[in-house]
Amino acid sequence: MTSTSELSLEALEDVAKRIRRDIVTMIAAANSGHPGGSLSAVEIFVVLYFRIARHDPNKPDWPDRDRVILSKGHATPIIYATLAEAGYFPIDELLTFRQLGTRLQGHITTGTPHGVENTAGSLAQGLPYSIGQALAARMDGRDYRVYCVLGDGELNEGSIWEAAMSASHYRLDNLTAIVDRNHIQNDGFGDETLIPQNQRDEHTGAWVRADGHTANIMSLEPLADKWRAFGWHVEEVDGHDLVALIDALEQAKSVKGQPTVIIAHTTKGKGVSFMENNPVFHARAPSPEQLEQALREIG
Amino acid sequence: MASVSEKIAATREAFGPTLIRLVQQGLDIAVVDADLGVSTTAAAFGKEFPGRFFSVGVAEQNMIGVAAGLAGAGKTVFASSFAVFVPYRCYDQIRISLAYPKANVKLVASHGGLVTGEDGFSAQALEDLTMMCSLPNFSVIFPADVVESARAIEMAAHTPGPFYIRTFRPKIPVIYSDDFRFELGKAHQLRDGRDATIIAVGEMVYIALQAAEKLAAEGVQCRVLNMSSLKPLDERAITAAANETGAIVTAEDHQIRIGLGSMVAQVTAGSHPVPMEFVGVHDRFGESGKWEELLEHFGLTSNAIADAVRKAISRK
Numbered sequence: 001m002t003s004t005s006e007l008s009l010e011a012l013e014d015v016a017k018r019i020r021r022d023i024v025t026m027i028a029a030a031n032s033g034h035p036g037g038s039l040s041a042v043e044i045f046v047v048l049y050f051r052i053a054r055h056d057p058n059k060p061d062w063p064d065r066d067r068v069i070l071s072k073g074h075a076t077p078i079i080y081a082t083l084a085e086a087g088y089f090p091i092d093e094l095l096t097f098r099q100l101g102t103r104l105q106g107h108i109t110t111g112t113p114h115g116v117e118n119t120a121g122s123l124a125q126g127l128p129y130s131i132g133q134a135l136a137a138r139m140d141g142r143d144y145r146v147y148c149v150l151g152d153g154e155l156n157e158g159s160i161w162e163a164a165m166s167a168s169h170y171r172l173d174n175l176t177a178i179v180d181r182n183h184i185q186n187d188g189f190g191d192e193t194l195i196p197q198n199q200r201d202e203h204t205g206a207w208v209r210a211d212g213h214t215a216n217i218m219s220l221e222p223l224a225d226k227w228r229a230f231g232w233h234v235e236e237v238d239g240h241d242l243v244a245l246i247d248a249l250e251q252a253k254s255v256k257g258q259p260t261v262i263i264a265h266t267t268k269g270k271g272v273s274f275m276e277n278n279p280v281f282h283a284r285a286p287s288p289e290q291l292e293q294a295l296r297e298i299g
Numbered sequence: 300m301a302s303v304s305e306k307i308a309a310t311r312e313a314f315g316p317t318l319i320r321l322v323q324q325g326l327d328i329a330v331v332d333a334d335l336g337v338s339t340t341a342a343a344f345g346k347e348f349p350g351r352f353f354s355v356g357v358a359e360q361n362m363i364g365v366a367a368g369l370a371g372a373g374k375t376v377f378a379s380s381f382a383v384f385v386p387y388r389c390y391d392q393i394r395i396s397l398a399y400p401k402a403n404v405k406l407v408a409s410h411g412g413l414v415t416g417e418d419g420f421s422a423q424a425l426e427d428l429t430m431m432c433s434l435p436n437f438s439v440i441f442p443a444d445v446v447e448s449a450r451a452i453e454m455a456a457h458t459p460g461p462f463y464i465r466t467f468r469p470k471i472p473v474i475y476s477d478d479f480r481f482e483l484g485k486a487h488q489l490r491d492g493r494d495a496t497i498i499a500v501g502e503m504v505y506i507a508l509q510a511a512e513k514l515a516a517e518g519v520q521c522r523v524l525n526m527s528s529l530k531p532l533d534e535r536a537i538t539a540a541a542n543e544t545g546a547i548v549t550a551e552d553h554q555i556r557i558g559l560g561s562m563v564a565q566v567t568a569g570s571h572p573v574p575m576e577f578v579g580v581h582d583r584f585g586e587s588g589k590w591e592e593l594l595e596h597f598g599l600t601s602n603a604i605a606d607a608v609r610k611a612i613s614r615k
């Protein structure tokens with residue numbers, strides 16, 4: 001199968017729902033893992049693996065496959081759940097996540113299981129890797145495309161902007177980066193945009209955590225302008241809108257002479273009320289009761 | 300003082316609270332954080348002293364530069380992250396901006412070693428101690444429990460120059476009582492014996508004590524040294540151990556080829572060679588799992604230490 005086999009929009013929505021269920025279930029089973037940044041990227045992964053990317057679960061080494069690079073390598077539940085759903089390995093194996101001896105390591109490692117392209121977990125190494133893959137496609141005269149999924153927090157790292165510079169320098173129009181713009185990183189909100197009113201410091205506007213610590217981690221705005229200044233074509237979409245994502249990714253294919261970045265506006269923890277926009281669930285497993293509630297809400 | 304207590308704690312927990320006390324005592328401290336302040340407990344300091352706390356985001360290279368600048372302006376600076384990011388992501392910056400100019404910056408790196416657990420290899424620093432011991436001018440400390448961790452941080456704050464202090468994530472039994480005094484460059488003897496010496500660092504110290512107890516039940520008496528001060532290294536204590544007990548076993552949650560074991564062997568090779576065995580990680584990466592399971596899987600257990608002691612003694 002190449003995933004260009006057109007699933008209906010409804011079918012894609014069902015896949016997204018199943019992937020969300022798998023994500024919370026596997027994290028609860030491991031009692032460890034990163035739900036927030038996995039749930040925010042579900043639609044991005046569904047669209048990539050079930051509509052846009054050329055790939056074949058039976059031929060993970062196919063030289064002409066499109067490459068999906070997960071730069072924020074802690075978000076393993078989203079890539080493992082998607083690969084399982086796409087047929088790369090049995091869905092039951094998700095329950096071995098993070099256990100001693102598992103193929104489903106806490107952070108991604110190349111080729112284990114099949115379908116995982118890169119090794120990560122230390123942030124901001126996926127975009128440079130993607131550039132290498134895009135350059136190799138050009139050297140070999142192959143027409144595969146490279147899709148790199150980035151966290152917004154990881155854009156704090158210098159290596160991202162070094163890579164951003166080289167991608168436009170080399171006019172890599174076979175490269176599309178997708179920023180999961182959920183506004184939350186490890187310790188809290190990156191900037192002020194999405195901080196709930198009752199969690200703001202009245203003078204500075206900064207986020208005040210439940211324990212009283214006040215901090216915004218790092219502001220990124222104006223983000224689209226930054227990418228433009230680095231020579232990229234920029235698209236901004238609702239990152240939970242399947243149609244908008246498909247349109248933007250199709251659009252990127254026709255942009256010539258420069259790389260495209262899609263800033264996908266998302267909600268961290270999307271689909272589970274107590275995880276949504278809640279920094280605590282960056283890296284926390286739901287309790288058994290919370291899992292039940294999460295599965296109920298996802299439906 | 301040498302008996303393991305009922306209390307359990309992680310060495311990382313000492314960080315924020317100790318710095319808060321130091322500022323209350325009048326030290327001019329600044330803290331720089333790279334989006335891991337909740338885990339390292341730097342955030343607890345930031346809550347208390349927001350004007351002394353700077354978040355640079357996920358940007359370890361920048362963090363080191365900012366820390367160096369603050370130190371250059373006279374501050375006593377603490378910068379923290381996980382041990383896989385500081386020093387790995389910013390080693391060049393550490394070497395140039397901290398080590399050579401002897402900057403007054405203390406790196407407190409949490410989540411060292413296999414015991415970081417489920418995140419797996421990318422989060423398990425197993426080479427950091429070597430990297431940091433390799434740099435001239437740096438002092439390197441790997442405390443065994445939360446009390447020693449607090450004392451080491453206090454000492455570093457009061458001692459000019461760059462420090463690297465590794466802490467760990469899981470809660471383990473507390474070894475020291477609150478009146479413990481940390482001395483830089485001094486091994487701390489937790490138990491004496493004539494048959495062999497176990498030299499350990501970090502959480503392996505308490506596991507070494509368990510091994511020594513097992514061996515004592517068989518009539519094998521071990522000296523146990525906590526070598527938390529890896530640099531400067533207490534060469535006299537190592538040579539004395541070789542001299543007086545005739546066999547040495549080292550234990551570390553770190554690569555053995557380039558860690559505590561090789562540093563100890565270098566000392567004994569030059570002073571008093573004795574049979575040695577090395578408990579630690581043997582040229583592999585870590586993997587995902589619960590921390591207790593990982594120690595078992597990688598052979599970092601009291602049984603492994605006891606076996607190593609028997610083997611070293613048999614080679615006397």
Ligand SMILES: Cc1ncc(C[n+]2csc(CCOP(=O)(O)OP(=O)(O)O)c2C)c(N)n1
Nearest residue numbers: 037121122123151152153154184185186334
């Ligand atoms: C180099 C590096 N520094 C620090 C970390 C620790 N860390 C893990 S996830 C994270 C926040 C990432 O935020 P973001 O990229 O926005 O991911 P998301 O919110 O989508 O999960 C941090 C700081 C890391 N993995 N790598």
